[in-house]
Amino acid sequence: MPPTKRGREHHARQAHAAVVGLTPDVIAKRTKRHLDELERANYAEPSALAGDEDDEGKYTKGRARQLISEKRVFNIPGVKKKKSTMNVRTALLYRKNFATLLEESNIASLPPTVPTYLTAQAPAPTYPPRLICSVCGYWGHYKCRRCALPYCDLSCESVHAETRCERRVI
Amino acid sequence: MTVIVFDNGGSTIKAGIVAESSTDEARIITNAVVRSKGDKMTYVGHELDGCKDYSALNYRLPLEKGYIVDWDAQKAIWDGILSDEVLNVNPTDLTLLVTEPYFNLPKIQEVYDQFIFEEYEFKAYFRCTSASLIPHGTLFDKPGLPPPECMLIVDSGFSFTHVVPLMDGKVVWTAVKRLDVGGKLLTNQLKELVSFRQWNMMDETYIMNHVKETCCFVTQDFKRDLETCRSNPKTNAIVQEYVLPDLTKSKAGKIREPDDIPLDTDQVLTMANERFTVPEIIFRPDDIGLERSGLAETIATSISLLPDDLQGMFWANVGLVGGNTKLPGFRRRLTSELQALAPVDCDVGVYQSADSALDVYRAAVACASAPDFPQRVVTRAEYLESGSSAVRRKFPDWQVPERDLRPGAQSAAAKGKGRQREESESAGAKPTRARAVRLSEPQASAAKGKGRQREEPESAGARPTTAARTRTRERA
Numbered sequence: 001m002p003p004t005k006r007g008r009e010h011h012a013r014q015a016h017a018a019v020v021g022l023t024p025d026v027i028a029k030r031t032k033r034h035l036d037e038l039e040r041a042n043y044a045e046p047s048a049l050a051g052d053e054d055d056e057g058k059y060t061k062g063r064a065r066q067l068i069s070e071k072r073v074f075n076i077p078g079v080k081k082k083k084s085t086m087n088v089r090t091a092l093l094y095r096k097n098f099a100t101l102l103e104e105s106n107i108a109s110l111p112p113t114v115p116t117y118l119t120a121q122a123p124a125p126t127y128p129p130r131l132i133c134s135v136c137g138y139w140g141h142y143k144c145r146r147c148a149l150p151y152c153d154l155s156c157e158s159v160h161a162e163t164r165c166e167r168r169v170i
Numbered sequence: 171m172t173v174i175v176f177d178n179g180g181s182t183i184k185a186g187i188v189a190e191s192s193t194d195e196a197r198i199i200t201n202a203v204v205r206s207k208g209d210k211m212t213y214v215g216h217e218l219d220g221c222k223d224y225s226a227l228n229y230r231l232p233l234e235k236g237y238i239v240d241w242d243a244q245k246a247i248w249d250g251i252l253s254d255e256v257l258n259v260n261p262t263d264l265t266l267l268v269t270e271p272y273f274n275l276p277k278i279q280e281v282y283d284q285f286i287f288e289e290y291e292f293k294a295y296f297r298c299t300s301a302s303l304i305p306h307g308t309l310f311d312k313p314g315l316p317p318p319e320c321m322l323i324v325d326s327g328f329s330f331t332h333v334v335p336l337m338d339g340k341v342v343w344t345a346v347k348r349l350d351v352g353g354k355l356l357t358n359q360l361k362e363l364v365s366f367r368q369w370n371m372m373d374e375t376y377i378m379n380h381v382k383e384t385c386c387f388v389t390q391d392f393k394r395d396l397e398t399c400r401s402n403p404k405t406n407a408i409v410q411e412y413v414l415p416d417l418t419k420s421k422a423g424k425i426r427e428p429d430d431i432p433l434d435t436d437q438v439l440t441m442a443n444e445r446f447t448v449p450e451i452i453f454r455p456d457d458i459g460l461e462r463s464g465l466a467e468t469i470a471t472s473i474s475l476l477p478d479d480l481q482g483m484f485w486a487n488v489g490l491v492g493g494n495t496k497l498p499g500f501r502r503r504l505t506s507e508l509q510a511l512a513p514v515d516c517d518v519g520v521y522q523s524a525d526s527a528l529d530v531y532r533a534a535v536a537c538a539s540a541p542d543f544p545q546r547v548v549t550r551a552e553y554l555e556s557g558s559s560a561v562r563r564k565f566p567d568w569q570v571p572e573r574d575l576r577p578g579a580q581s582a583a584a585k586g587k588g589r590q591r592e593e594s595e596s597a598g599a600k601p602t603r604a605r606a607v608r609l610s611e612p613q614a615s616a617a618k619g620k621g622r623q624r625e626e627p628e629s630a631g632a633r634p635t636t637a638a639r640t641r642t643r644e645r646a
Contacts, residue, residue, distance in 0.1 A: 031459035038458070039350075041202075041231045043358040044372040068203055068230075069246035072214050074253030078260030079290070087284040091241040098234040105275040115343040115568070117273040120332075122349040122455075122462040123471050129456040137363070137443040138400050163366075 027148050067092055135159050173538040174259060176251070176268045177300065177531045180233040181328035181353060181493070183215070184531040185251050187259065188267075188538045196531040199251055203230040203243045207373075215247035216256050224415070226373040235350075236271040236329030237278055245285065252290070265547055266295040267538050269303070269530065272332050272346055273568055280558045287553045294547040296538075298567050300325055300491065300530040301334035302341050306540065307533025309489045310521055320476075320483035322469065324504070325530075326494035328353040331452060331465060333472045335484055343568050345475040347468045350460065351452050353494050357382050359458065360448045368439055369414075377423060381412055381439065382448065384425060388499035389446035390506070392454075399443040408446070412439040449497050453507065466507035485516040491529040495522060 022030075037043055069092065073081075084092070096104075107116040133140035133152035140150025142157070147165055151157045177184035177196070184196040200218045205211070208223030221227075232244035251257055266286060270279070279297070286295045301323040310318055323334045331349040335342045361378045364371050371378050389395045398406050411426040414437040426438065451457055453464040463471070473484045488508065490501060501522050508518045523529050537543060552560040562569055 035458070035460055038355045038358040038362075039235065040358070041229045041354075042373075042375065043361060067242045068212070068214070069242050069249060072212075072246050072249070074249045074255065076249060076252045076261065077254065077258060078262055079252075085284065085288040087281070088289045091281045091284065092245065093242075095240055095242065098237055098239055101237070101239065101275055101277060105277055107275070115273075115346065117275070117348075120273055120346050120348045122347050122468040124461055125456050125463040126467065127456075127463075129459075129461075130454065132447070132457055136367070137447050138396060 021145060022148055030147075134164065171265055171294075171544060172259075172263070173265045173267055173543070174257065175531060175534045175538060176248070176266065177534060178233075178238075178269050179327055180231065180236055182527075183247070183251065184528060185257065186531065186535070187257060188535050196528055197251075197256060199247070199256065201232060201244075201247060203232075203246060204228065205230070215250045217250065224376045227376050229375060233271075233329060236327075236352075237275065238281070241281060241285065245289070248285075248290075261290040261292045264292055265538075266290075266292045267534050268295065268297050269300050269534070270297050270567070271329075272299050272301070272334065272341075272348070273343075274299075276569065279561070279569070283553060283558045283561050287550050291550065294544075294549040296543070296547045297561070297565055299334075299341065301332070301336060302339070302567060303530055303533040303537050304489060304491065305336060305339040305533075306537040307529055308536075309491070309523055309529055309533070310487060318483065318487045320480050321487040321489055322473065322484045323489050323491060324465070324469065324495065325492045326352065326452065326465075326490070327492040331492075331494065333465075333469050335472055335476055337476075337480070341567065342476060345472045347472045349452070349455065349462055349465060349468055351455055353379075353382075356386075356448050356451060356494070359451065360386070360444060363444050363448070364439060367444075369437065371439075377415065380423060381441070384423075385410055385412055385441045385445050386449050386497055387446055388449045388453070388497050388503045390499060390503055392446070392450060395446055396443060403442065406442075408442060410441045410445065412441055413437070414439060449494075449500070452494065453503065464507075466504060466511055469508060470511045482513075482516045485512045486519040488518070488520045489529075490520065490522040491526050493527045495526045 102117065108118060110116060112119065131140040131143070131150040132138075133156055134149040135151055135156040138152045138156075140152050142152070143150050144157070144160060144165060149160065149164065151160050173188040175184075175186055175188060175196075179201060181201060183199045183201045185199060186196045197216075199216045201215065202218075203215070204213045204218050204221070205228040206213065206221055206223050207226040207228065209221075211221070213221050230240065230243050232238055232240040232247065234240075238244055252259055252261060268282065268286070270282065282297055286292050304323050305317060305321070310321060319338055321336050323332075323336065325332045325334060329352045331351055333347045333349075335345045357375065357379045360382050361371050361375070364378065364381075395408060399408055403409070413424055413426050413430075415423040416435065416437070426432070426436075447457070451460075453466065455462045455464060462468070469488070473481050476484055485508070488504075490504070495501070501520055505518060505520045508520070512518050546564070546566075548561050548564050552564075
């Protein structure tokens with residue numbers, strides 16, 4: 001009976017449309033952000049960071065940033081307190097992160113024959129990635145249809161759906 | 171000449187005084203300014219030993235990705251080490267030996283010079299990478315044999331892992347490879363796994379680092395161990411219970427032994443497949459989505475870039491240094507993976523000392539005691555005379571070729587980009603002679619250089635070469 005068949009097809013299509021998988025570039029972005037997080041000195045939830053009261057690095061009225069190396073005076077034998085040179089003051093006061101320093105160093109424009117930080121990166125893998133369950137760490141034979149994180153069985157899937165699913169995605 | 175050594179690592183500084191008589195061990199000092207939430211105190215470097223409350227420590231690390239970026243924090247920590255609280259030395263009559271990361275950026279290298287000579291006023295100093303010190307040490311010593319001419323150092327520390335081949339004591343920079351997996355990443359990954367599966371430990375960097383150091387190991391058979399943990403989750407050969415420190419009585423956490431009496435108040439972390447899936451990242455970075463090949467393949471790639479007839483020597487002399495290589499099973503796993511990758515006629519030899527975190531320090535002490543060391547240092551007088559270029563001339567390690575460092579080079583190259591575009595546009599419209607003449611010569615050559623680097627690296631410099639000048643005319 002043709003009408004019934006059409007109806008079933010229609011339902012199938014609807015169900016399919018309800019689950020929209022993530023595009024590969026969104027997944028790549030998510031992986032990159034996760035890797036950046038793993039590089040942080042104090043890797044914690046963003047909420048914990050927001051409430052972080054830190055008296056260093058604050059600007060106080062009428063003067064530059066309070067320096068920890070100035071605040072904490074150690075007694076080094078034979079060294080008298082003196083004014084630091086301009087170069088040293090600059091390095092102490094103006095902190096740049098590594099990405100900025102790397103860009104400013106201009107090593108990207110060196111000829112490719114010169115070995116640099118950029119050329120020294122380990123080669124890309126020659127084997128396909130292993131899928132590890134994002135919940136329990138066992139082989140992840142299945143992937144979440146929404147966010148493509150691997151999981152291993154039904155119980156891990158439900159844990160994943162309740163907690164992590166799409167959390168990491170912006 | 172008295173020398174002091176700073177092996178300036180991302181997590182700890184191994185510091186000490188080199189004296190003829192004594193064989194002092196290194197002082198291991200945390201390379202961080204740590205703020206404790208518990209007692210609201212700030213601990214600089216060595217002061218952390220006096221900290222009583224290890225929960226929720228906030229770390230301010232001077233090094234980012236292995237490179238010094240926070241000189242304020244670094245100076246505070248160095249001040250503390252030199253002060254009467256640790257080494258108690260007067261820098262103005264000392265020589266300093268300090269380690270730097272591989273491929274250190276030229277601008278950062280200059281800041282080292284400025285701090286050491288302008289701020290601390292050391293009499294002389296020597297700066298080099300960790301691996302280049304290893305030939306002075308005893309890592310490859312075999313009774314009755316001279317030290318090998320070719321060696322390959324695997325330096326796996328807090329910030330990253332490097333594969334560094336050396337020939338005749340010199341680093342072969344074209345074959346150095348870096349894997350962005352270090353102890354910090356492993357600790358953070360463990361923190362994340364445990365926080366998701368059991369207790370929230372996201373703020374407990376200090377404790378989780380201790381858990382990593384006591385519980386984690388490198389598996390010899392990932393599949394087998396994963397199945398073991400799966401089949402019998404509560405009792406198997408791998409699962410361990412780590413009793414967290416309760417922060418009132420016991421200072422450090424520990425693994426629960428079978429005959430320990432469990433207390434109701436104990437908070438326990440169950441360490442199952444976390445024990446080996448975390449260090450596994452060094453061997454399979456793609457497990458966390460880092461699309462790089464593992465350590466063994468990276469070593470194979472590095473060796474393939476070396477002269478054909480010497481490659482066998484590198485396979486036979488692999489040395490492990492750095493804290494990560496202390497993980498149990500690391501050496502065995504790497505040896506077996508390398509044996510699978512090495513050509514059939516090559517023997518694989520992997521060397522490791524009892525404490526691989528201190529190899530570099532010990533080698534540095536040996537280097538500083540060598541009779542030719544005074545000739546290798548840069549003195550303060552030399553620096554005051556010709557600045558950082560005196561330092562560049564003398565130090566053996568990697569640096570950007572001098573011509574690329576000239577003050578004009580950078581700005582000219584930056585302008586070059588814009589100019590190049592402008593030029594090609596105008597060239598498309600109607601190239602005039604006046605256009606080419608208006609370009610000042612260094613800019614012109616830099617612009618040209620950028621386009622032609624591939625065939626002729628020589629023209630990349632700021633100095634206008636005759637070739638570049640001729641080409642300018644040609645196009646005009």
